[in-house]
Amino acid sequence: MKVTIVGAGAVGASCAEYVAIKNFASEVVLLDIKEGYAEGKAMDLMQTASLNGFDTKITGSTNDYSKTANSDIAVITSGIPRKPGMTREELIGINAGIVKEVSSNLIKHSPNVTLIVVSNPMDTMTYLVHKTTGLPKNKIIGMGGALDSARFKYRLSEALDCPASDVDGMVIGGHSDTGMVPLTRLATRNSVPVKAFISEERLNQVAEDTKVGGATLTKLLGTSAWYAPGAAVSGLVQAIACDQKKMFPCSALLEGEYGLNDICIGVPVILGKDGLEKIVELKLDDAELAKMKDSAEGVKKTNGLLDV
Numbered sequence: 125m126k127v128t129i130v131g132a133g134a135v136g137a138s139c140a141e142y143v144a145i146k147n148f149a150s151e152v153v154l155l156d157i158k159e160g161y162a163e164g165k166a167m168d169l170m171q172t173a174s175l176n177g178f179d180t181k182i183t184g185s186t187n188d189y190s191k192t193a194n195s196d197i198a199v200i201t202s203g204i205p206r207k208p209g210m211t212r213e214e215l216i217g218i219n220a221g222i223v224k225e226v227s228s229n230l231i232k233h234s235p236n237v238t239l240i241v242v243s244n245p246m247d248t249m250t251y252l253v254h255k256t257t258g259l260p261k262n263k264i265i266g267m268g269g270a271l272d273s274a275r276f277k278y279r280l281s282e283a284l285d286c287p288a289s290d291v292d293g294m295v296i297g298g299h300s301d302t303g304m305v306p307l308t309r310l311a312t313r314n315s316v317p318v319k320a321f322i323s324e325e326r327l328n329q330v331a332e333d334t335k336v337g338g339a340t341l342t343k344l345l346g347t348s349a350w351y352a353p354g355a356a357v358s359g360l361v362q363a364i365a366c367d368q369k370k371m372f373p374c375s376a377l378l379e380g381e382y383g384l385n386d387i388c389i390g391v392p393v394i395l396g397k398d399g400l401e402k403i404v405e406l407k408l409d410d411a412e413l414a415k416m417k418d419s420a421e422g423v424k425k426t427n428g429l430l431d432v
């Protein structure tokens with residue numbers, strides 16, 4: 125199993141580290157445009173192999189896509205991250221060109237690859253890859269909801285004063301400060317609806333804190349987050365590589381599901397060896413559907429800025 129990660133920056137390197145530690149891939153290629161950077165990150169990570177006990181071979185490449193040939197899965201994290209006070213949507217001007225070029229280069233050397241798009245604004249970048257590459261829709265997956273759901277569980281665990289492993293919850297919708305739809309009605313602690321433990325007001329606060337999870341970290345760090353993003357991407361890579369048939373909220377091209385068309389936005393999907401194998405249609409209530417509709421309008425507005 126060969127995995128390529130384009131962009132050896134904060135998220136790309138974190139993802140490479142988690143993939144290696146989980147020890148399911150034979151090879152990880154890190155590629156970056158910055159001279160020597162990916163090679164350096166790869167060497168540093170390889171020097172953790174004996175410490176962390178993994179056999180995955182990590183190599184680096186400065187923009188030489190021949191090294192990525194025949195990748196099964198490729199992750200796109202190349203592009204600029206936001207700074208405090210910015211929205212993800214403001215990154216479109218620079219990142220659209222990068223994502224278009226990188227996806228085209230990847231496919232030239234790995235025509236059967238499954239792409240996981242991470243660069244922001246992620247739903248729009250995923251849509252761009254659909255519009256410009258001709259890859260089948262099951263082979264293009266946007267990562268956002270897996271991270272947002274992990275943040276939702278973190279906030280729920282804080283509110284309930286319990287371990288995150290005790291709670292379950294999912295965030296669908298656009299990966300943006302205003303577009304996320306945390307499904308508070310369906311969140312549980314050991315299968316008991318969380319509403320049994322916290323007030324409606326507290327639960328609404330959890331949802332609001334979840335939606336601005338990325339902005340909160342960007343303010344603290346001066347750039348956007350990488351550990352949870354890297355871990356979230358590695359979960360998607362593992363589900364595909366190991367044919368796990370796991371359900372994650374991912375940005376998927378919708379053709380009528382949830383009443384939406386011609387858009388990539390976060391919905392629950394099943395990931396396995398064929399990539400995005402199925403879109404799961406949840407029975408949402410009217411309020412949740414209205415939030416999805418608003419979220420989709422926001423994503424479509426950003427898509428309108430693309431030159432496709």
Ligand SMILES: NC(=O)c1ccc[n+]([C@@H]2O[C@H](COP(=O)([O-])OP(=O)(O)OC[C@H]3O[C@@H](n4cnc5c(N)ncnc54)[C@H](O)[C@@H]3O)[C@@H](O)[C@H]2O)c1
Nearest residue numbers: 131133134135156157202203204205242243244246267353
């Ligand atoms: N979808 C998500 O949930 C999520 C989470 C975190 C970050 N992100 C996004 O991921 C992207 C990367 O974030 P980061 O913190 O790793 O940034 P970073 O600046 O640390 O790393 C980005 C890397 O991309 C490289 N790069 C730029 N242009 C390239 C090109 N044409 N080819 C190859 N490499 C190129 C840069 O040299 C840099 O090393 C940002 O757009 C950020 O907003 C998305």
Ligand SMILES: O=C(O)C[C@H](O)C(=O)O
Nearest residue numbers: 206212244338339348349
């Ligand atoms: O917040 C960002 O800009 C990066 C990423 O989308 C995140 O949610 O951490």
